[in-house]
Amino acid sequence: MVALTSAGDAQARRRPPSMAEVAALAGVSAQTVSRVANGRTNVEQATRERVLAAMGTLGYRPNRAARALRSGRSRSIGVLVYTLTSYGSTRTVNGIALEAAKAGYSVTLIPLASPEPADVSAAFETLAEQSVDGAAILLEVQRMTAAEIVLPTDLPVVVVDSGPPTRYPAIDNDQARGARLATEHLLGLGHRNVWHIAGPQASHSAEVRRTTWEKTLRDAGAPVPEVQRGDWSPEAGYAIGSRLAEDPAVTAVFAANDQMALGVLRALHDAGRDVPGDVSVVGFDDMPESASFQPPLTTIHQHFDRIGVECVSALLEEIENGERQDHALVPVELVVRASTAPPA
Template identity: 65%
Template sequence: MTATARRRGPSMADVARQAGVSGQTVSRVANGRANVDAETRERVLDAMRTLGYRPNSAARALRSGRFHSIGVIMFTLSSFGNMRTLDAIAAAAADAGYSITLIPVPHPTRGEVSVAVDRLAEEAVDGVIIIVEAHLLDESDIELPPELPVVVVDSTAGDRYTVVDTDQAHGARLATEHLLGLGHRTVHHLAGPDRSYSATHRREAWEATLRAHGAEVPQVLVGDWSSESGHAHGLALASDPEVTAIFAANDQMALGVLRALHQSGRRVPDDVSVVGFDDMEEARSYWPPLTTVRQFFGEVGRRSVEALLHEVETGERRASALVPTELVVRESSGPRHAASTGAGSAAAS
């Protein structure tokens, strides 16, 4: 018998006819939704067994009541932090016997997020982790399926969902206080994009820390997380002899700043101290090695999966959690020197 002559397997429509329900009801049962009464659910499951309707995900659900799959909606795959968090989520999910279904969101608008949610609603997933890195989930017109457990990373969700994130504000405070403690009169800040939730928290904490110490608050420069934007803004900062301390909102922008300072003849840290945020593996190999705020992306990913599976298994949401940060001091930061207000010192070659 040829492939074209083979009898097709039973479809969802066949199951619906056998059970006397709508195709939508069959889909809800197949996807583990809770909004189907027990009698109807059993009738649909009986029809699936009778007809031999056994896609892999449905077979798992028939045995365990779950699909052992986690959906992940992610804003960008190019971000260092997002990729480290995704790696940790995949590892933690695998350890728990779950797979992940990834839906990238190239443009983090409300519509794009809603489309991604709709796509996952059609998949056989037990819950969703959302890593959007933007101020989106406090918008009332983003509808998430009420029966689907959701954990949010690097965004805000009010009190509707569990949020797991790095303590962005604490990290920015550590960086700013470190530079002030070295005698710098103020700290200039190269922020991440305005739409970024984490960038906003770092910027607000930087400003609040300066004000708390009675220091001047310089104008913020806004980058796009790339070393290129760090370099462009770094040239502007290097041209100002009053700039002696710079806090960049991530390590990649800090790398661009270091390059700009070197090209402009400003020595680091003798003339200008630089602090980043993330503690990328490469940060210790920057020249000079970069003082930075360490984020524990693995812990964020692990806690996200734990919180989601707790809700899947018990129906109860865990409290939101902030993962602490720590300051890693290396050679790119040092005491302010009286001579550092001049820009004429030669760069080390």
């Protein structure tokens, strides 16, 4: 015998659970459910977990469109990024996405064809169509000024890995401290000639590391070798490392990132020069693979996850409270491994 159901019964089953039903199951008010659904922080953790459990049991999903109409916010953050091929950019974007999700915000990613002002301005026009509440910009350029790039005046913006702009908070790892620690470490081991493989000249972080390396050597009264210019890749590190390996006077190399340092290690190995017996090598970034290089790489540890947290925190502070934060530098640390030693 086949059971028959009315259209009304079918419609009732299809009706999504309401906020009132979630509140009843969790034993709280509908206002508390609303606070949890909107990512508010003024809810006790135990209560929040009870509400989230009730949402999961009933299959409740907040209506983002209705919520946006009520609040005037989309609860979305835009991220403009020039390149996702670098380790730092990839990890920073990941950190932003994770932290935004914790706060109940989605992320709209807009890749840039170039870091030129016209392309950045065009990307912001695209973001305007997405109705984001704020935006983070990852350009890896030396400087971004309000005069060069046309941005919406009412949109909260933070800038990552760029020279301090005139109007927006800039958040970055402490590049200068990292370069100084790397150079001082090699000098402290007794190396007098510390060579540097820099990143692209247009890169803000590369130029800070290069100028700080040079200043640290001059302050120590050490000679300043000719800077070697790479492009962040292991291939560039290998090509430059092969040239440096031909000079027996080269005993220490500071590469501006771990990928170029990896190329240097391979070039020295292929040339029959021992690391660290003949040449000490230091990188920058502390990629997870760096501890597995042969030998394990001495490097500068950057907190890209912390950059993501700081970005989202600065944006939400302005989005929700109207308060603009100052520029912020995240501390870095020297991680000493087996690729550095006193000169033979």
